[in-house]
Amino acid sequence: MDQIGVNTLRSVQKLIKSAMKTRVLTAFPNLPQNSFEIQLESISNNLNFEYKTPTVIRIFNQFKKQNLFGDLKTEVEVAQKVASTECQDNVIQKVEAIDKGFLNIQLNDKFIEEEINALLVNGLKFPLEKKQKVAVDFSSPNIAKEMHVGHLRSTILGESLCRILEFQGQEVVRINHIGDWGTQFGMLINHLLEEYPDYQTNRPALKELEDLYKEAKKKFDSNEEFKVKSQQFVVKLQALDPICIDAWKMICELSRQEYNKIYQRLNVKITEYGESYYNPILNEIVKECEAKGIVELDQGAKIIRVKGEKVPLMIVKKDGGYNYDTTDMAAAKTRILEWKCDRLLYLTDVGQWNHFKLVFEGAKLMGWHQPPNTSMEHMGFGLVLGPDGKKFKTRSGDTVKLIDLLDEAKERALKQIQQRVQENQQGKEFSTGTALSPEEFETAAERMGIAAIKYYDLKQNRISDYNFDYDKMLDPKGNTAVYLMYSYVRMLSILRKSGIQDFEVFKADHKFKITHQHERHLAAQLLRFVDVLQSVTDQLAINWLCDYIYDICVKIAEAYNQYRILNDEHTQTRLLLCEAVRMVLLQSFYLVGIEPIEKI
Numbered sequence: 001m002d003q004i005g006v007n008t009l010r011s012v013q014k015l016i017k018s019a020m021k022t023r024v025l026t027a028f029p030n031l032p033q034n035s036f037e038i039q040l041e042s043i044s045n046n047l048n049f050e051y052k053t054p055t056v057i058r059i060f061n062q063f064k065k066q067n068l069f070g071d072l073k074t075e076v077e078v079a080q081k082v083a084s085t086e087c088q089d090n091v092i093q094k095v096e097a098i099d100k101g102f103l104n105i106q107l108n109d110k111f112i113e114e115e116i117n118a119l120l121v122n123g124l125k126f127p128l129e130k131k132q133k134v135a136v137d138f139s140s141p142n143i144a145k146e147m148h149v150g151h152l153r154s155t156i157l158g159e160s161l162c163r164i165l166e167f168q169g170q171e172v173v174r175i176n177h178i179g180d181w182g183t184q185f186g187m188l189i190n191h192l193l194e195e196y197p198d199y200q201t202n203r204p205a206l207k208e209l210e211d212l213y214k215e216a217k218k219k220f221d222s223n224e225e226f227k228v229k230s231q232q233f234v235v236k237l238q239a240l241d242p243i244c245i246d247a248w249k250m251i252c253e254l255s256r257q258e259y260n261k262i263y264q265r266l267n268v269k270i271t272e273y274g275e276s277y278y279n280p281i282l283n284e285i286v287k288e289c290e291a292k293g294i295v296e297l298d299q300g301a302k303i304i305r306v307k308g309e310k311v312p313l314m315i316v317k318k319d320g321g322y323n324y325d326t327t328d329m330a331a332a333k334t335r336i337l338e339w340k341c342d343r344l345l346y347l348t349d350v351g352q353w354n355h356f357k358l359v360f361e362g363a364k365l366m367g368w369h370q371p372p373n374t375s376m377e378h379m380g381f382g383l384v385l386g387p388d389g390k391k392f393k394t395r396s397g398d399t400v401k402l403i404d405l406l407d408e409a410k411e412r413a414l415k416q417i418q419q420r421v422q423e424n425q426q427g428k429e430f431s432t433g434t435a436l437s438p439e440e441f442e443t444a445a446e447r448m449g450i451a452a453i454k455y456y457d458l459k460q461n462r463i464s465d466y467n468f469d470y471d472k473m474l475d476p477k478g479n480t481a482v483y484l485m486y487s488y489v490r491m492l493s494i495l496r497k498s499g500i501q502d503f504e505v506f507k508a509d510h511k512f513k514i515t516h517q518h519e520r521h522l523a524a525q526l527l528r529f530v531d532v533l534q535s536v537t538d539q540l541a542i543n544w545l546c547d548y549i550y551d552i553c554v555k556i557a558e559a560y561n562q563y564r565i566l567n568d569e570h571t572q573t574r575l576l577l578c579e580a581v582r583m584v585l586l587q588s589f590y591l592v593g594i595e596p597i598e599k600i
């Protein structure tokens with residue numbers, strides 16, 4: 001049983017690190033205990049060793065002058081000594097010195113078996129060490145403009161990140177910081193009242209609302225009188241004039257209906273705390289900053305200079321209005337002081353990196369943000385480009401509508417599933433012996449299309465731009481959601497064919513035991529789950545989880561080629577491993593937003 005919680009999973013890396021440290025200190029008792037920590041890397045393509053460490057090289061270089069290693073002259077000799085040191089622990093089976101002083105580490109078979117058996121019985125509970133309250137600011141589209149692919153990316157990454165943090169046991173606040181309070185509302189309201197005086201009874205649809213935006217912008221840029229009047233509308237809105245507020249509400253509501261459709265399709269849960277949410281406290285925030293003595297006047301604007309940054313934070317514009325910087329300062333204070341969040345994460349494209357750097361520094365100057373007790377991080381990401389690597393546009397040059405993207409992915413997935421089913425029937429592929437009803441086809445296509453888009457996004461190194469390419473997303477042989485989903489179907493079909501009715505009973509009655517090198521290999525991979533998730537949330541790199549899931553599926557496919565599962569003397573233990581894989585896959589799917597298909 002773990003100290004962290006009852007029946008939680010354990011971090012294998014932590015156990016190895018501590019066992020390895022003991023081993024190094026046993027080999028060299030004169031080393032100062034606190035002078036080193038073991039660094040570990042996992043190895044995924046070696047059947048005998050699961051981890052390796054370069055730490056001996058570091059220790060050697062650090063202490064060679066102090067004569068701590070006797071007559072051992074090189075890091076390789078030191079590594080060999082560590083490898084051959086007898087040590088009684090139940091985690092490591094074998095250590096081998098390889099070139100340059102690296103050490104390869106093999107997990108103990110019995111340890112692997114015990115951990116898999118515990119997982120089967122206890123389920124997947126994450127060993128959370130320190131509970132935090134985490135604010136995840138994601139999606140955050142702008143009112144009156146349709147969501148674009150950048151918002152799609154923020155939405156997909158944010159939802160997955162929230163799911164992972166929640167799975168780890170963190171308290172997560174999912175925040176939609178929508179742009180609902182900018183100066184754009186002045187011209188929007190102005191134009192709305194001019195063009196749609198009857199808007200209360202005759203509501204424009206979003207398409208028109210977006211046109212409204214474009215037209216208003218055009219007028220604003222070319223017509224001085226319109227511009228002046230629009231600026232007056234901003235002031236009126238901020239003074240909560242009832243007519244303006246009413247028009248503003250209508251505009252927000254129309255946009256909201258549109259992006260809620262996307263959230264529903266993508267299965268995203270998020271709560272709106274838009275820019276307007278902070279309106280009531282903007283005055284006092286500015287006063288507070290002034291009282292702190294960090295505000296300067298700059299040609300009528302109020303700014304906060306941040307060390308090392310050319311551009312300052314501007315909390316009051318020349319015309320006296322507030323802006324994006326002001327609301328983000330107010331949001332920072334609210335999230336840290338009022339909501340008591342320990343960690344604040346912001347998901348936008350990398351283009352806003354500077355903005356957030358200023359806000360984080362500003363919050364620090366105000367004393368709200370006090371690292372390391374609080375942490376503010378920008379989880380920036382690259383652009384989504386068209387398949388040709390250029391700006392993502394439709395053939396006619398318009399911006400691409402998100403709903404259209406989802407629809408097309410679904411349509412393509414449907415064609416692919418139909419083709420696969422046909423091939424199955426012709427016996428080209430494995431046959432699962434099940435038939436889908438028309439509704440099941442629909443559901444499968446929707447799930448696969450959406451999953452393909454999400455997974456393709458999540459598996460990227462988030463900082464890089466990527467090309468939106470349906471063929472690559474839906475490739476059944478690559479590192480795609482489609483490949484993963486088919487692996488899962490195949491796995492379920494094996495479990496189904498085993499004829500076991502109740503796996504709960506089966507799990508309680510039987511124990512997993514390693515009978516084949518590839519079982520060991522697959523099982524060891526499963527046991528990395530905790531460490532992978534930990535590094536995902538430490539480094540904000542969801543792609544590592546994707547690689548992990550893909551690797552499991554590749555290893556199952558390898559295992560199928562190496563041994564029989566059904567009708568074998570080892571069937572029972574192999575079924576247990578299948579069940580453990582199923583559990584880890586299903587949980588991982590949820591974390592990356594894949595809704596699995598059960599049969600095809």
Ligand code: ARG
Nearest residue numbers: 137140141142177178179348
């Ligand atoms: N609405 C902004 C945009 O579309 C993103 C907001 C991100 N969150 C924040 N707290 N600034 O660019």
